[in-house]
Amino acid sequence: LLAVIMAATEGNPDAALKYASFVASLNNASKNYGGMLEGFSKGDLVQRKQVLERELQAWIESDPGRQNRYLSAIENLQALVAESQSRQQRDFSYALARRSALLGAARQLYRLAREQQKPDEEREPGYQERDLTIIGEELTSIERTFDPAVDLQEWRHLILAYAENPPEQHIRAFDEWLGIGARQVDGAALDARLDEMYSATSLGDTQARLEGIGKTPAELEASDDPFMRMAVALFDADLRLEEEEKDLAGRYQEARPRYMEALLAFEKSRERLVYPDANSTLRITYGLVTGSRPRDGMVYVPFTTLEGIVEKDTGTEPFNMPPGLLEAIREQQYGAYADERIGSVPVNFLSTLDSTGGNSGSATLNGRAELVGLLFDGTYGSIISDWDFLADKTRSIHVDIRYILWVMEQIGGADHLMKEMGLRE
Numbered sequence: 001l002l003a004v005i006m007a008a009t010e011g012n013p014d015a016a017l018k019y020a021s022f023v024a025s026l027n028n029a030s031k032n033y034g035g036m037l038e039g040f041s042k043g044d045l046v047q048r049k050q051v052l053e054r055e056l057q058a059w060i061e062s063d064p065g066r067q068n069r070y071l072s073a074i075e076n077l078q079a080l081v082a083e084s085q086s087r088q089q090r091d092f093s094y095a096l097a098r099r100s101a102l103l104g105a106a107r108q109l110y111r112l113a114r115e116q117q118k119p120d121e122e123r124e125p126g127y128q129e130r131d132l133t134i135i136g137e138e139l140t141s142i143e144r145t146f147d148p149a150v151d152l153q154e155w156r157h158l159i160l161a162y163a164e165n166p167p168e169q170h171i172r173a174f175d176e177w178l179g180i181g182a183r184q185v186d187g188a189a190l191d192a193r194l195d196e197m198y199s200a201t202s203l204g205d206t207q208a209r210l211e212g213i214g215k216t217p218a219e220l221e222a223s224d225d226p227f228m229r230m231a232v233a234l235f236d237a238d239l240r241l242e243e244e245e246k247d248l249a250g251r252y253q254e255a256r257p258r259y260m261e262a263l264l265a266f267e268k269s270r271e272r273l274v275y276p277d278a279n280s281t282l283r284i285t286y287g288l289v290t291g292s293r294p295r296d297g298m299v300y301v302p303f304t305t306l307e308g309i310v311e312k313d314t315g316t317e318p319f320n321m322p323p324g325l326l327e328a329i330r331e332q333q334y335g336a337y338a339d340e341r342i343g344s345v346p347v348n349f350l351s352t353l354d355s356t357g358g359n360s361g362s363a364t365l366n367g368r369a370e371l372v373g374l375l376f377d378g379t380y381g382s383i384i385s386d387w388d389f390l391a392d393k394t395r396s397i398h399v400d401i402r403y404i405l406w407v408m409e410q411i412g413g414a415d416h417l418m419k420e421m422g423l424r425e
Contacts, residue, residue: 001157002026008153015147022145032357032383039384059266066262073258080255084248090169091241097162097174098234100155101146102203105139106231107238109212110220114235117217132213139209152198160185173237177230197226275389287352292395294381300395305344306334306403328410335409337402346400349373353396356386364398373398 005023009016040046057074060066098104112135115127127135159178162170163185170180179189202208202225212220212228221232260274267274276283291302306329313321337345355362355375364373377397378385385394405423408414 001154002030004153004157005150008150009147012147012149015150018145018147019150031380035380035383036386039381039388039390043384043388043390045384045388056263056266059269060262066265070258070262070265073255073262076251076255077259080248080252087169087244089165090171091245093158093162093165093169094171094174094241096158099158100227101142101151102148102198102201102227103155103230105142105203105209105212106225106227107234108135108139109209109215110217110228110231110235112213113215113217113220116214136210136213139213140206142209143206146204148198148204152194156190156194159190160187171234171237171241173234177233197230201225201227203227285354287354289349289351291350292379292381292393294379294393300350300379302350303339303342303346303400304348305342306347306406307344308347322411325407325411333410335406337406339402345402345406347403349398349400350379350395351398352391352394354385354389354394355396359396371401373400374404 002023005019005026009019060070060074098107111124112127115123120129125131159180162174163180167182174180178193179186198204220228223229264274289302291300293299309321310326310329312319313326332344334345339346351364353364353375355378360376362375363371364375366372375396375398379393379395379397381390381393382395384390405418408418
């Protein structure tokens with residue numbers, strides 16, 4: 001998909017700018033999944049999990065009371081996992097195969113029209129009266145991230161990937177609209193169909209999209225816009241898949257707590273604790289500032305320094321430092337922020353704190369609850385920490401507060417802000 005977008009935007013800087021955020025997101029996802037797979041392959045997490053599950057099963061089966069209370073919890077969860085995995089390929093590839101900005105707009109407008117036939121309190125979240133302003137903003141903002149030529153190539157690629165799925169992993173309404181057969185599609189016919197849709201639609205115009213807000217289902221069903229007609233044709237199938245997902249999620253919500261109850265009781269019987277998951281609640285993680293040796297011959301020291309910025313400067317974005325910053329470093333204008341133990345101003349530091357995506361910007365405090373930095377990333381070898389904490393490899397990366405203050409004072413001319421914050425010499 002990255003290759004398709006890069007090819008479609010080549011020589012078109014306006015389109016490249018519109019898709020820059022999505023390209024960055026894809027690159028981040030690719031790096032994230034690659035790091036996780038590498039972590040799984042090099043560690044023994046899967047084996048340890050399998051051992052834990054066997055031990056838990058044996059502990060439950062060794063006591064009739066525990067069998068009555070917990071055995072069905074494991075069986076129910078296993079059945080749900082099997083059910084979920086049986087349609088995972090279908091749901092994932094179909095979600096991607098609908099990834100056309102114009103089809104997305106049409107689907108949103110038609111769903112809104114159907115929901116508006118209900119009393120407001122009975123509508124699906126996201127389609128109530130209070131959501132109309134947000135819907136209008138979303139339909140307007142498409143312009144900032146959409147180019148019809150790029151959208152067509154991206155969508156074509158995803159449709160062809162979907163078409164390669166086994167027939168049982170297909171959605172009939174989608175296949176019928178695009179002429180997809182059992183694991184095959186006529187490329188020329190698909191190209192003609194897509195060219196026709198993009199040339200005949202009016203949904204590429206912001207005003208046309210906004211005019212669809214408030215229309216009745218009958219009015220949209222009478223539309224001759226090909227994307228709207230496709231959205232209408234897919235509606236029943238999409239709604240059925242949505243209800244399946246809700247049903248599965250509801251059964252998971254019932255099964256998981258019972259499984260966790262069994263796991264917590266089992267670990268307590270062994271005088272152990274279950275490692276807590278990040279669950280969107282406020283949490284504090286603690287550890288030490290320290291480097292690591294992720295592999296043979298590679299050493300990460302605990303701190304980087306100002307001099308490292310000069311070494312990394314290439315003069316080309318994103319490694320093009322402001323001239324004033326480089327000059328201050330070369331002249332060793334450290335001010336009050338140098339650490340004599342490293343002979344410079346510390347810029348970043350590593351810690352054993354457990355963090356994940358979404359923690360960027362989190363305050364890093366020392367043992368006296370003083371702000372010493374801000375977390376902003378993790379090392380590549382730490383990506384697996386979403387699933388497993390490896391004490392010798394998992395490291396979070398923080399920007400040192402001394403570097404922040406040094407930049408404010410030496411480069412930013414923000415002395416007044418430092419005084420306002422009550423910072424002492």
